Amino acid sequence: MFAKSIRKDHYGYFFIAPFFIIFLLFGLYPILYSLYISFTNWDGIRTPEFVGLGNYIAVFHDPIFYKTFLNTLFIWGVSVIPQLTVSLVLAFILNEKFVKGRNIFRAVYFFPHIVTAASLGLLVSLIFDWQSGGLNHFLVESGFIHDPINWKNNAWFMRLIVSSILFFQYFGYSMIIYLAGLQGIDPSLTEAAQIDGATKKHIFLHITVPMLKPIILFQVITSIIGGMQIFDQPFTLTNGTGAPDRASMTSIMYLYNVAFQSTRFGYGAAIAFCLFIIIILFSVLSFVLTNRKKA
Amino acid sequence: MRRNHWGYTFMLSLLGLSILLAGCTVSGKGTGSSQEITVWSFTDEANYAIDKFEKKYPGVKVNFVNIPGNFYITKLKSALQTASKAPDVFMLENGNIRELIDVPYLENLSAAPYDANKLIPEQYPFVQANEKDSEGNVKALGYQATPGGIYYRRDLAKQYLGTDDPEEVSKQIDSWDKIFDIGERVAKESGGKVHALANWNAISVSYEGIPWVKDNKLVINDAYLKVLDMVREARQRHVLAEFDDGSAGYAASMQKGEVMFYPGASWALQYTFKANAPDTSGKWGLAHGPASFSSGGTYIAMYSKSKNKDLAWKFIHFYNFDHEFLTELAHDQDYFTSNRVVDDQLAPTLTSAYLGNQKHFEFFSEEAKNVPSYQRTPFDTVINNDIYKNVLQLYLNNKMKTKEEAIQRIKRDVKLRYPELEVD
Structure with a gap:
């Protein structure tokens, strides 16, 4: 009735071939070409000049690279910690059967994720504009302040604003991922715990969180990869300048400025590969930290 | 039969690939014909x-x-x-x-x-x-x-300078000191509603084009350093309305009459003023400012x-x-x-x-x-727009206290950006 062995025809390869051909042409080739470019000085029009590791050495001595990298870490850290914790708690609450209208809440919390990042950056930029911003108008009109405040002149404030935009945009997304994870937890575990007299807090800490560990790991790694690539929000918020004094400029904004505004493709490619290595290191580190066995 | 299967599969794969690749082709007409x-x-x-x-x-x-x-x-x-x-x-x-x-x-x-x-x-x-x-x-x-001039609102000039005649206005604004005096007075008299200039760039634009590099060496022209002091003074004396170039407030200020003078190039008539303030036809004049420039x-x-x-x-x-x-x-x-x-x-x-x-x-x-003719270099645009203007804003916002700090910062950034240039 059934064949004794699996038929090993080659038809399958044809079906998967388009993906691989396109990946080779538009994925792998550009990556390898960028790697080659990173060893050259190239302005996009003259012949690339081979400089060996020159660009990489320059990146290691570039204070702006370090500044933008630390900016990225700060912006990412300040947004991702509340994002992952608040969304976990929200997911836990909205997974409870007793919450009325939980589907509406799920949808509402997810809405910010639908808005494009660039629009959010632009919107916030308009709100915090020095002379014509909505917030300053409100504060002056209500008599809280006499002169408008130049919000965008404050480095830490600008970094926090970018973090807040990211938090606002992504907490709903994280919540949906957690909800999917929560629905995969066997209800008999929580029921058994309830019978044994566990409180909601105990269930959350000792059943939900450990069972969600793979989901948490997924969220942490994807947020690291995403976090290192923050671009749209600070770019539109500061009109591409990262003002004041590159305080809100992220690594990818710097890469964009170097490669596409100054057309220094070699140096830009070197920055890109440095970031690539850093992202891998962070991902491996987070994987190791979340998977280490308790002593 | 088996052969046919291979053929169909191959054709299908090819078709799929060509559909995908078709999306990536650049559309545009060739230039084959000599006409x-x-x-x-x-x-x-x-x-x-x-x-x-x-x-x-x-x-x-x-x-x-x-x-x-x-x-x-x-x-x-x-x-x-x-x-x-x-x-x-x-x-x-x-x-x-x-x-x-x-x-x-x-x-x-x-x-x-x-x-x-x-x-x-x-x-x-x-x-x-x-x-x-x-x-x-x-x-x-x-x-x-693209020679520049000072575009001014005739109604504001009449109110605060007593004349809207271009020649008379030109005489009253032929130095930055005079513009700053007018700005200070106007801000006071209008209760902070009207300013002489929109922002710091209204001053710095008059000095654009002065080369930053000579014989492969960074040269910081005195004019650039003077502008640092001028923008600070302008802010302290409430000469600037502080509308960033291109912002919504900047565009609206032209229509509303909140700023008296806008230094701008010849193209600004068409692309800035008529575009931002189409309802103010006849309310504008052109006067000569403190410096001839091109933008x-x-x-x-x-x-x-x-x-x-x-x-x-x-x-x-x-x-x-x-x-x-x-x-x-x-x-x-x-x-x-x-x-x-x-x-x-x-x-x-x-x-x-x-x-x-x-x-x-x-x-x-x-x-x-x-308009002065300069021997501009390939480095000027980046040094001026990315490096100098950033330093200018830091100096203006007191993030840099002294001019020496500003100079050192320009030198550092130029060295980083153009290692091939000689920097003292």
Whole structure:
């Protein structure tokens, strides 16, 4: 009735071939070409000049690279910690059967994720504009302040604003991922715990969180990869300048400025590969930290 | 049967791949015909010239590709280098011209049959200075001249200066000290509602173009350092309305009459004032300010590997030296071209209703003759826009206390950006 062995025809390869051909042409080739470019000085029009590791050495001595990298870490850290914790708690609450209208809440919390990042950056930029911003108008009109405040002149404030935009945009997304994870937890575990007299807090800490560990790991790694690539929000918020004094400029904004505004493709490619290595290191580190066995 | 299966599968895969790849092909018409050329630009203003050119030369077709935004230069460089769908003729912005002037993909227009050196004396000297490469060959032609002036609101001038006559206003604002005095007084009298200048850039724009590099060495001109002090003083004395260039408040201030003076180039009439404040026609005037300057400008170049060089040159010549066309362009579009002969002819008669019937071509012709000619370098745009203006804002916002700090920061950033330059 059934064949004794699996038929090993080659038809399958044809079906998967388009993906691989396109990946080779538009994925792998550009990556390898960028790697080659990173060893050259190239302005996009003259012949690339081979400089060996020159660009990489320059990146290691570039204070702006370090500044933008630390900016990225700060912006990412300040947004991702509340994002992952608040969304976990929200997911836990909205997974409870007793919450009325939980589907509406799920949808509402997810809405910010639908808005494009660039629009959010632009919107916030308009709100915090020095002379014509909505917030300053409100504060002056209500008599809280006499002169408008130049919000965008404050480095830490600008970094926090970018973090807040990211938090606002992504907490709903994280919540949906957690909800999917929560629905995969066997209800008999929580029921058994309830019978044994566990409180909601105990269930959350000792059943939900450990069972969600793979989901948490997924969220942490994807947020690291995403976090290192923050671009749209600070770019539109500061009109591409990262003002004041590159305080809100992220690594990818710097890469964009170097490669596409100054057309220094070699140096830009070197920055890109440095970031690539850093992202891998962070991902491996987070994987190791979340998977280490308790002593 | 088995063979057929292979065939179908192969065909299907091929079909799938071709559909996917079809989405990635660049659309655009080729330039195979000798009576067809392709022109690339970063604005749509060439449409007018192309329309007139095609009318004058029936049978000639110009394919126009407008690529707005930052990617224009990246795409242009890539097209020129790979010769893939490269344009025959392309526009270059003032900010990019010095970076690209020595590139071999720009046709030498000094050579025969073009002999551009015989033609360019019709243009203003400051435009000519940007057209030549490091060996003195003409590689691009600037059809636009962009001398600057101080655009002012006539109603505010009448109220606060007692006159709206351009000559009288010019006398009252021929130095920054005078402008600052007016600004301080006006801010006080209006209760902070009206300011003399929109922002710090209204001061710094008057000094744009001064070279930053000489003989491969960074040279910080005194004018740039003086501007640092001037912007600080302007802020302290409430001369600045603090509307960032291009912001919603900046645009609205023109319509509302919140700022008295806007230093701007010739093109600002069309693209800034008429665009931002269309309902204020007749309320504006043009006065001479503390310094003659030029801001922006568009240059037109030919691809050295173009297969349609004759036609490309015909178009470039038409756009720069066809007096009949340039006169039409000036009349229809309020466009101030680089051609002195045409401008001088129009100067005595051409007026702008938007500027209260002022003879604006007379004004710009006079200014254009006073704009200094600089030997600009490929480094100037980046040093000025990315490095100096950042430092200027830090100094203005007291993030940098002393001028020495500002100088050190400029030097550090130049060293980082251009390791090949000598920096003391």
